[in-house]
Amino acid sequence: MNAQFDVIKKKRIQMTIILLVMLLIVFGAKVLTDFSFMEGLASIPGTVFWMFTNLIPTAEAMENFPKVMERLWETIILSILATTTAGIFALFFALFGSKTTKINGLLALLSRVIASVFRNIPVVAWALVLVISFGHNVVTGYFALFFTTFGFLVRAFMETIDEASTDSVEALNATGATYFQMVFRGVIPDTLPQMLSWVFFMIDTNIRSATLVGLLTGTGIGYIFDLYYKRLDYPTVGLITLSIIVVVIVIELISNKVRRMIL
Known part of the structure; x- marks a missing residue:
């Protein structure tokens, strides 16, 4: 006691x-x-009043709606592409870095260090660095999202593998299974639902991040937001903001439903 x-x-x-x-x-x-x-x-009441006064889309702003949707669609595709490809690479690094599936200590340490470096550099920093190399284009935005997503997913996948696959891996090893049999018959089936859940989470996150990246790289919805903001066309800025909010909410609802189905 x-x-x-x-x-x-x-x-x-x-x-x-x-x-x-x-x-x-x-x-x-x-x-x-x-x-x-x-x-x-x-200052909050004045800020809210200004937003409702200036950021309400007008009929003139609605004429720009097709342009907004075109750029927003570009942002969505870029986010999904960067997340899915980063997830594929992250899976291999997670297998090498996980305590359960590591091949040797040196490769595991190297995988963890690489993932830590990519994860701890913000997406904005990646965008600024990559702009110098690739210029203001979609490739820059793609790699900025790819690198940060890769670092995050490696860490998430490693933890998922370590938590979910111990029993099945031990059982397969006891039967004399090879490394690839252990991975594809034990690890992947046990952890795939949780890994897909992490991928959907990062798609949600990257759509929001892609907006900020677009401001720096001159691509996607971020570019058109910056364009109309500099023109002081606040009604169109409000239209862009509302479009981003609606799309993010819809995709989050879809991803949540899919995650509930697979988990």
Whole structure:
């Protein structure tokens, strides 16, 4: 009883320390940036009023709807293509890096390091770096999404394999199965539904990220958003924003339904 009480007391002390550290970080950030919470709250009503006044699509803005949908479709296709191809490459690296299916320690370490590098560089940084090499085109946007998606999916796939495949892998190894038999008869069937769920999650994420990438690479819906924003054509900007929101919600609903079916 006393031991259990000591554990609870220790956890409370740890949570209190974490909370105090977080409060100190927030206060320090406020001081360094000279940010005022009250001024921020006071500006919200004016911001909302401006949005509803200027970002409502007009009849003139609706004339640009075909252009908006064309660019939005380009963004959707780019996101799906980057995610699916990154998922294929991520599967192989995850198999090499997983503790359950690794071939040797050196290859596993190399796979984890590569995935960590790609995962920890933001998509914006990738876009800026790749623009220098490939210029402002769809290829730049594709690789920016591909690299970040690849890094994330390798980590997600490795954790999925380690959590779901231990029993089946041990059973196959006990029967003398080869490495490829172990992978295709044990690992893939057990983990494929969860892996597909991660792929659909990244498609949702990449559609939103592709908008930001398009601002930097001059492609997709991000390009046309930047174009009309610089023209101060706020009704068309509002139309673009609403179109993005609707598409993201629809795709998220579809992907959620598919994930429920496969899991």
